[in-house]
Amino acid sequence: MSDTSSHAFLRHVPPADRIQRFTWVERIMHWYTAATYIYAGLSGLALFTPYLYWIAAVLGSGPTVRFWHPILGLAFVVGIFWMHHTWSQDLKLDADDRKWLENVKYYITNEDEKLPPQGKYDAGQKVYYWGMFGSAIVLLITGPVMWFPELMPLGAHWVLPIVTFLHAVAALVTIGGVMIHIYMSISNVPGSLKAMTEGHVSRGWAMLHAPKWYARITSKENR
Numbered sequence: 001m002s003d004t005s006s007h008a009f010l011r012h013v014p015p016a017d018r019i020q021r022f023t024w025v026e027r028i029m030h031w032y033t034a035a036t037y038i039y040a041g042l043s044g045l046a047l048f049t050p051y052l053y054w055i056a057a058v059l060g061s062g063p064t065v066r067f068w069h070p071i072l073g074l075a076f077v078v079g080i081f082w083m084h085h086t087w088s089q090d091l092k093l094d095a096d097d098r099k100w101l102e103n104v105k106y107y108i109t110n111e112d113e114k115l116p117p118q119g120k121y122d123a124g125q126k127v128y129y130w131g132m133f134g135s136a137i138v139l140l141i142t143g144p145v146m147w148f149p150e151l152m153p154l155g156a157h158w159v160l161p162i163v164t165f166l167h168a169v170a171a172l173v174t175i176g177g178v179m180i181h182i183y184m185s186i187s188n189v190p191g192s193l194k195a196m197t198e199g200h201v202s203r204g205w206a207m208l209h210a211p212k213w214y215a216r217i218t219s220k221e222n223r
């Protein structure tokens with residue numbers, strides 16, 4: 001991409017034109033959750049199918065992965081609960097979000113002017129978050145049963161295949177979600193990654209991607 005691209009422009013946002021999007025605590029929280037997710041996800045794939053068992057070799061060994069997967073899985077759920085505590089108010093879906101989702105075709109065809117204005121996060125980001133939150137709950141309930149199968153009472157062994165199936169479905173939902181999330185935040189929305197690394201966006205970015213949030217912030221600034 002040439003140096004006149006929006007990516008290059010966003011690298012040089014003058015300080016007066018910057019607005020804080022994420023505090024350093026929020027950024028640590030996000031990258032902590034991402035790091036624990038990546039280890040739990042990759043080690044989970046190694047345990048999921050023999051075709052992906054080579055991942056266990058990359059991460060140490062089979063026993064190493066079996067030991068750390070549930071621990072990092074729990075650490076990931078801690079990250080999700082932390083996000084829930086910090087961000088869930090801004091991630092609640094409102095009437096504009098529901099209209100946005102009904103008309104999502106305009107987002108895909110780049111006709112954003114036909115969509116209702118969005119707050120700090122757009123409806124797609126909110127759906128992603130709630131998908132991750134719901135899946136994390138399912139992983140949290142099913143994971144410990146698979147962690148200690150020997151504690152299962154005799155006669156209740158039929159539970160294990162059901163639990164294993166639900167664990168895999170929830171994990172696959174998160175994998176699909178995270179792949180879209182990474183694509184959207186790194187490649188599709190320039191300036192977004194900078195928000196999560198350096199903490200700020202330009203006023204132009206906020207006006208374009210999060211106009212209701214921008215209006216809220218500027219009304220506080222002008223008070």
Ligand code: HEM
Binds near residue numbers: 126182196
């Ligand atoms: C591993 C690579 C990841 C990258 C590169 C990445 C990148 C980003 C970026 C750039 C943002 C800011 C978006 C904005 O300002 O609007 C963001 C937000 C967020 N990230 Fe991630 N992320 C990653 C993994 C994860 C994981 C594993 C989770 C697990 C829940 C997660 C959850 C969130 C949430 C809930 C938000 C706020 C809402 C949203 O933007 O979707 N991220 N991420």
